[in-house]
Amino acid sequence: MRALHPDHHRVVEALTTPDLASIVDLVVWVTTDEGGELAAYAANHLGTVRWGVSGRRELVSGIDPIGSEDPLAFLPYAAELANPSPRVSTDNAYPDAAARLRSFFGHPDRSPDLAIVHTPRHYFPDEGGHRGEHGSLDVIQSRAPLILSGRRVRRLGHLDTHARLVDVGPTLAHLAGVPASDLRDRHGEPLDGQVRSDVLDDGEPGPVVGILWDGAHCGDLLDLAASGELPGVARLIETGVAYQGGALAQFPSVTLTNHTSILTGVGPGRHGVLGNVYYDRATQERVVPNDESTWHRSGEWLDPAVRTVFEMVADHLPPGSTPRTASVDEAIDRGADYSTMQLIRASGSTTGAGGLGDQLPDSHASPFLADPDHLDDGYFSWGVQVDDLGWQQIRRLWADPAHAPRLTWWANVVTDAGHHAGGPRSEIARAALRQSDARLCAFLDLLDRAGATDQVSFLLTADHGFEAADPPVTGSWGPALANLGVPYRDEGPGFVYLF
Known part of the structure; x- marks a missing residue:
């Protein structure tokens, strides 16, 4: 069973504020539904969506933050050149998101409580970032x-x-x-x-x-x-x-x-x-x-x-x-x-x-x-x-x-x-x-x-x-987590384990 930490919603709320929108693309997690299946979630400052067992994306609150799930998004190559490193999630694509999230959160001991997905433009050299980046859920x-x-x-x-x-x-x-x-x-x-x-x-x-x-x-x-x-x-x-x-x-x-x-x-x-x-x-x-x-x-x-x-x-x-x-x-x-x-x-x-x-x-x-x-x-x-x-x-x-x-x-x-x-x-x-x-x-x-x-x-x-990444787009979600007073580990950074 995948139960949410008692402070889960407070943590998600702190990470999905508009002032963090330039560096936090999505916050993702899963829960176990009544049938024992993993339901996947994604949220940001715009809203929250859920993928149920059927795989269909359902709006939970606000505006759907997922622009597309098309695995062929930004093709032909000229389309990627025209919109490199999209600024907002609604302009981006996250193919097979539910299945990939269910797998990532499927390990009983090593999966975190939630994961923070960097925006494509986030530049974080102080925490191991580079001019070129990867790690995202995006296409x-x-x-x-x-x-x-x-x-x-x-x-x-x-x-x-x-x-x-x-x-x-x-x-x-x-x-x-x-x-x-x-x-x-x-x-x-x-x-x-x-x-x-x-x-x-x-x-x-x-x-x-x-x-x-x-x-x-x-x-x-x-x-x-x-x-x-x-x-x-x-x-x-x-x-x-x-x-x-x-x-x-x-x-x-x-x-x-x-x-x-x-x-x-x-x-x-x-x-x-x-x-x-x-x-x-x-x-x-x-x-x-x-x-x-x-x-x-x-x-x-x-x-x-x-x-x-x-x-x-x-x-x-x-x-x-x-x-x-x-x-x-x-x-x-x-x-x-x-x-x-x-x-x-x-x-x-x-x-x-x-x-x-x-x-x-x-x-x-x-x-x-x-x-x-x-x-x-x-x-x-x-x-x-x-x-x-x-x-x-x-x-x-x-x-x-x-x-x-x-x-x-x-x-x-x-x-x-x-x-x-x-x-x-x-x-x-x-x-x-x-x-x-x-x-x-x-x-x-x-x-x-x-x-x-x-x-x-x-x-x-x-x-x-x-x-x-875009060098002027810097920042850290560390202070937002620290200010909650909830014991946690942030590995990666982006894998948040709550205690």
Whole structure:
């Protein structure tokens, strides 16, 4: 049962005043109705709405704060360019809001009492914010690219539809040979995601390569590919399919929540990774999985009931000298035969990925770097190093494609760094996309030389989208919470736990 805290309404009232409207887009929560189902709510200074079991949105008070639930809002791309980072929620879109909120608030110990959704323009550097932001329930921050290509993928070009990030894991597993009957968790429950059979042909399973460009902005990526600036992506689309509406992230649209949702096929209420930082009431622990010192421990926070795609694939392949599955630069690696994080764990390092400094390539010497000035941004510079190290691992794993893993997952981080540094469409963000595309081209060239390209299925995606914050739009809801005199924790910030 999901009961409201005695001070819930006071807290919501304090957070939905007009003077906070520039930074508080929505306050969201759930309650358990008489039938035991979770009803979802969203409120701001305009009014409050409720999604019941039917999924229909019902006005509770005031004016409906939800402008749209259209997953294809702000398409074609020119529509997004005409209204970037909408100023008010009634001009925005929040697709599949009820289902995503029910999942987010579905964990018995880790879900907060309520969550505060930042407005797209909120700039909060003192609390970890950047020029480019994500995490929202809204469509642009939740829209990740999704491209499939190669073996068993139909040549459909651009499709005017969308998918979900929870569909990625089941699709990868299916392409690698996992039957539909085994796309389940350890309790036998079906996954939240589904195989994207709408773009696949029948055929024998074969090697699969899943590629994640962290934080890659869907609209800009597809636009740059169409203009010839991302030839690797363009080549995948030419021999496959791109979803114009991308793949919808789980809420919150942040890194570790959605890496985990991708690689387990279930939402946060089931896999347990509620965000990049959250509180666990059962252990009374503040959990920070999205940190270089803790990424290699991410498997510790997964709910025991979930299975990763690596575990699903391994269950259908015999052990051998060749890795059946490989996880490159990915935190959610449980069950992978080869894993970057496994190497970190084996090293005994107490600083996690932070202890890799002496093993990382020199970012200034990267053959994929176009503008050395971008290295002035520390995160970008580190992203170049990590992605170059990832490329070295991919080259070793695929030196002989005949003995490559059945499933390879290849995460890249510099795209996230570029979008945080400058926001979508900035030069540093586009440079990060071009750099990642250059690594993709190098991989495709490797496969071409071996005559193996046509034998591989490819999937390219991201973990969330991005919007540009507006530096003058600053502020904090901290004082409004503190003035209530109600004991609370605000993690994220935005996850409010009441005591």
